[in-house]
Amino acid sequence: MGLIPDGQIITEMNRINPGKPKMAVDIGGLVIKNPVMTASGTFGYGEEYAPYLDLNRLGAIIVKGISMEPRAGNPPPRIMETPCGMLNAIGLENPGVNAFVNDKLPFLRQFDVAVVINIYGETIDEFKKVAEILSAAKGIHGLEINISCPNVRRGGMVFGSDPDMAHEVTKEVKRSTDLPVIVKLTPNVTDICLIAKSVEEAGADAVSLINTLTGMSVDIEKRTPHLRNITGGLSGPAIKPVALRMVWQVAKKVKIPVIGIGGIMNARDALEFLIVGARAIQIGTANFINPHAAIDIIDGIEDYLARNICPDINELTGTLNTEQGSDLKQCD
Numbered sequence: 001m002g003l004i005p006d007g008q009i010i011t012e013m014n015r016i017n018p019g020k021p022k023m024a025v026d027i028g029g030l031v032i033k034n035p036v037m038t039a040s041g042t043f044g045y046g047e048e049y050a051p052y053l054d055l056n057r058l059g060a061i062i063v064k065g066i067s068m069e070p071r072a073g074n075p076p077p078r079i080m081e082t083p084c085g086m087l088n089a090i091g092l093e094n095p096g097v098n099a100f101v102n103d104k105l106p107f108l109r110q111f112d113v114a115v116v117i118n119i120y121g122e123t124i125d126e127f128k129k130v131a132e133i134l135s136a137a138k139g140i141h142g143l144e145i146n147i148s149c150p151n152v153r154r155g156g157m158v159f160g161s162d163p164d165m166a167h168e169v170t171k172e173v174k175r176s177t178d179l180p181v182i183v184k185l186t187p188n189v190t191d192i193c194l195i196a197k198s199v200e201e202a203g204a205d206a207v208s209l210i211n212t213l214t215g216m217s218v219d220i221e222k223r224t225p226h227l228r229n230i231t232g233g234l235s236g237p238a239i240k241p242v243a244l245r246m247v248w249q250v251a252k253k254v255k256i257p258v259i260g261i262g263g264i265m266n267a268r269d270a271l272e273f274l275i276v277g278a279r280a281i282q283i284g285t286a287n288f289i290n291p292h293a294a295i296d297i298i299d300g301i302e303d304y305l306a307r308n309i310c311p312d313i314n315e316l317t318g319t320l321n322t323e324q325g326s327d328l329k330q331c332d
């Protein structure tokens with residue numbers, strides 16, 4: 001599992017279950033047994049969900065964003081339910097990188113699952129330091145750079161909405177680690193493809209998108225915002241069509257693998273993302289509703305591949321047929 005440079009390992013992994021559809025994917029050098037990952041901030045550090053599902057079955061676990069120093073996050077209320085989604089303004093609460101390595105990582109090492117750490121910094125230097133510390137720790141298979149958090153004053157979207165800054169952070173993190181680096185993009189920009197191209201040129205091994213869309217909600221009796229932070233990030237089924245459109249656009253623009261995120265609640269949603277061009281997908285808000293969602297989605301994708309006589313998940317990626325009225329494009 002982990003840093004395996006060529007496609008041979010996929011063939012090996014896929015040979016384990018010869019009769020079943022092949023589910024392993026290669027995300028820029030991060031080889032995982034299936035394309036289903038848990039999205040950062042919605043799956044704790046894995047341990048919280050271990051009573052509800054077999055972590056070994058997941059493609060990858062992406063943990064809550066980690067910074068250099070501990071962060072308390074924003075004051076409550078910081079979660080609000082919305083029609084078909086939720087707003088959050090957690091503000092990247094986390095124990096800091098050293099406490100993460102000492103207290104949280106040992107639990108994750110027990111499992112045969114890729115562990116990807118979502119990292120956050122207020123400065124490029126902080127990103128580099130966090131990346132260096134994590135790269136020296138055992139049991140980590142990849143980094144996901146969060147340059148897309150809408151709920152913090154410094155770092156976050158400031159980096160993610162400027163192509164030059166996004167390029168610089170990516171380049172410096174790449175210099176600080178040998179692990180595969182995924183860059184997580186914000187939808188709160190005019191042209192997400194511009195940012196995707198910029199981080200690809202800086203050496204990103206993959207991009208993941210989308211993070212949450214900035215939104216707000218008002219208590220009309222008190223005439224106050226529901227969230228103490230006033231604004232928050234919208235996630236869940238409400239954002240799926242936007243996420244899908246962005247993944248489709250970015251997948252056509254970059255050569256590196258694209259990981260689709262946004263409102264994926266079931267296997268049908270996941271398959272839509274794969275068909276428009278995602279190599280893998282992440283499950284976020286769905287975990288709060290059904291803690292077993294990721295496993296149900298893996299099973300649902302396998303069923304779909306078997307029903308459609310598609311022997312390998314990789315043959316499904318990017319098979320969207322946009323020519324109205326023409327024959328359905330088959331996996332081949």
Ligand SMILES: Cc1cc2nc3c(=O)[nH]c(=O)nc-3n(C[C@H](O)[C@H](O)[C@H](O)COP(=O)(O)O)c2cc1C
Pocket residue numbers: 039040041042064065088090092118146149184210211212234235236237239261262263264282283284285286
């Ligand atoms: C409560 C909460 C906390 C989150 N924390 C993080 C985080 O620490 N880092 C990050 O990159 N994304 C974070 N996200 C964004 C999710 O990983 C994901 O990109 C987003 O929720 C969209 O996917 P979904 O609609 O499936 O939830 C968070 C989302 C939620 C709902």
